[in-house]
Amino acid sequence: MTGMQKDQGPDAVFAAKLAEGVFEIQKCNGCGAHVFHPRVICPACGSADLGWVAPTGRGTIYARTIVRRKPERGGDYNVVLVDLEEGVRMMARVDGIAHDEIAAGLQVSASIAEGANGEPAVVFRPERGAS
Amino acid sequence: MSLRGKAAIVGAALAGCGEAHGKSAMEITVEAVHGALTDAGVSLGDVDAIATCQPLDMLSGLTLAQELGLNPKFTMNNRMGGSSFLSHTLWAAMLLELRLADTVLICYGSNQRTASGKLMTALGLPTYEAPYKPLFPLSSYALAADRHMTQFGTTREQLADVAVAARAWAQKNPEAFIRDPLTREDVIASRLVSDPLRVRDCCLVTDGGGAIVMRRAEAAKDHPKPPVYLLGGGEGTTHRDISEMPDLTVTGAAQSGASAMGMAGVKPADIDVVQLYDAFTINVILFLEDLGFCKKGEGGAFVENGGIAPGGHLPVNTNGGGLSCVHPGMYGIFTLVEAVRQLRGEAGDRQIAGAELALAHGNGGVLSSQVTNILGTESTL
Numbered sequence: 062m063t064g065m066q067k068d069q070g071p072d073a074v075f076a077a078k079l080a081e082g083v084f085e086i087q088k089c090n091g092c093g094a095h096v097f098h099p100r101v102i103c104p105a106c107g108s109a110d111l112g113w114v115a116p117t118g119r120g121t122i123y124a125r126t127i128v129r130r131k132p133e134r135g136g137d138y139n140v141v142l143v144d145l146e147e148g149v150r151m152m153a154r155v156d157g158i159a160h161d162e163i164a165a166g167l168q169v170s171a172s173i174a175e176g177a178n179g180e181p182a183v184v185f186r187p188e189r190g191a192s
Numbered sequence: 193m194s195l196r197g198k199a200a201i202v203g204a205a206l207a208g209c210g211e212a213h214g215k216s217a218m219e220i221t222v223e224a225v226h227g228a229l230t231d232a233g234v235s236l237g238d239v240d241a242i243a244t245c246q247p248l249d250m251l252s253g254l255t256l257a258q259e260l261g262l263n264p265k266f267t268m269n270n271r272m273g274g275s276s277f278l279s280h281t282l283w284a285a286m287l288l289e290l291r292l293a294d295t296v297l298i299c300y301g302s303n304q305r306t307a308s309g310k311l312m313t314a315l316g317l318p319t320y321e322a323p324y325k326p327l328f329p330l331s332s333y334a335l336a337a338d339r340h341m342t343q344f345g346t347t348r349e350q351l352a353d354v355a356v357a358a359r360a361w362a363q364k365n366p367e368a369f370i371r372d373p374l375t376r377e378d379v380i381a382s383r384l385v386s387d388p389l390r391v392r393d394c395c396l397v398t399d400g401g402g403a404i405v406m407r408r409a410e411a412a413k414d415h416p417k418p419p420v421y422l423l424g425g426g427e428g429t430t431h432r433d434i435s436e437m438p439d440l441t442v443t444g445a446a447q448s449g450a451s452a453m454g455m456a457g458v459k460p461a462d463i464d465v466v467q468l469y470d471a472f473t474i475n476v477i478l479f480l481e482d483l484g485f486c487k488k489g490e491g492g493a494f495v496e497n498g499g500i501a502p503g504g505h506l507p508v509n510t511n512g513g514g515l516s517c518v519h520p521g522m523y524g525i526f527t528l529v530e531a532v533r534q535l536r537g538e539a540g541d542r543q544i545a546g547a548e549l550a551l552a553h554g555n556g557g558v559l560s561s562q563v564t565n566i567l568g569t570e571s572t573l
Binding site for chain 2: 125126127128129138140142151164166177180182
């Protein structure tokens with residue numbers, strides 16, 4: 062499966078997989094680089110031969126912020142950047158831990174839950190074995 | 193062929209800064225245009241190229257031509273956010289040097305404070321960030337600040353000192369929007385919005401506009417005010433969305449600054465006065481490092497305890513910046529106007545004595561686009 066399909070672009074493919082409970086990222090068959098967000102051509106080498114692979118799901122927090130929101134409007138929530146083991150970074154949130162215990166370096170693992178608008182979204186939880 | 197010293201700013205003006213009740217963004221823009229043309233002693237009909245970028249009007253270059261009754265040879269509407277205007281100066285210099293145009297107008301205006309009370313933007317959250325609801329654009333800068341603190345030990349106090357310095361400069365500028373005293377403790381006690389950034393780490397929401405007029409250097413002395421020459425310029429674009437920024441502690445200013453200073457033939461130690469786009473306090477620390485005023489990771493120490501305040505080792509944002517003077521959404525044009533005033537010796541109580549070389553730096557998106565201009569007086573040619 063390459064990035065230049067006749068039917069769907071890589072954004073739609075990613076979303077369809079996520080809706081089925083599958084979190085996959087792209088891997089370039091030209092240079093071997095992993096790619097996220099989903100793209101038509103590899104930003105490392107320019108190849109259009111991108112396939113889909115399942116990441117290990119393990120990652121490390123690179124940066125985090127806590128958005129402060131009044132309790133009556135839903136309360137505080139965290140927003141993080143996670144570096145996946147495959148070498149790509151993504152925005153996400155971390156569930157299952159107090160916001161102020163999230164810090165750069167925290168080891169996390171991915172699962173699929175609901176995003177802000179009820180859509181399927183990749184979220185992370187602390188790796189209990191590691192922390 | 194170099195653009196060094198080939199074009200000059202011969203007119204500059206602000207309009208509607210603070211609150212401009214009952215005025216549209218384009219009306220504020222045109223007021224600034226009128227001021228800049230008057231300052232330059234240039235007739236409207238002499239303008240043969242225009243450049244603008246307005247937040248909500250995708251075709252703002254066309255709107256501007258219509259509003260001014262012009263049929264310009266070139267209409268520039270390149271959109272990179274708040275850095276756009278410092279890119280417009282480079283394109284203007286190219287048009288002038290190639291004799292494709294003789295008089296270029298660059299302008300901006302916004303009524304976001306009186307129209308909405310918050311940042312007005314046509315941008316929505318990016319696809320791969322929307323599920324996590326980061327505040328746009330604040331949480332992006334908060335993530336950069338968090339990373340800088342983690343990686344280099346930059347402190348909450350050092351971030352605060354950027355805002356304190358801006359306020360101290362604003363107190364010397366009668367046109368600044370907020371001139372009340374501000375202490376480090378005030379900043380740290382202000383409301384937390386997106387950790388580690390607090391309200392006083394954030395730029396103002398004001399109305400305001402600015403405009404400049406550029407001509408070829410050979411014609412620049414035909415105008416009433418001393419010309420301010422464009423000695424160098426450069427750009428850097430590293431990403432659009434913060435989740436795609438390769439390293440949150442290194443901005444495209446490292447590239448844009450090196451290009452601009454290389455063209456100008458100057459180094460950071462030569463610069464007399466610095467105008468940086470301070471959308472948030474962390475910006476100033478990042479840009480001072482990336483532009484080479486201090487080493488990477490040492491920006492916090494550089495700004496600490498009044499380092500960039502009046503009387504400090506480097507005058508930065510002498511108008512009070514976006515943090516305390518004016519911030520109508522895309523601040524870039526204001527870095528240019530303040531640099532012009534400093535180099536003309538028109539800056540009143542905040543004038544840097546003998547200023548000959550200025551650096552103006554614009555930021556667009558979420559640390560995404562960086563554009564640097566080096567400006568100088570005739571003595572620097």
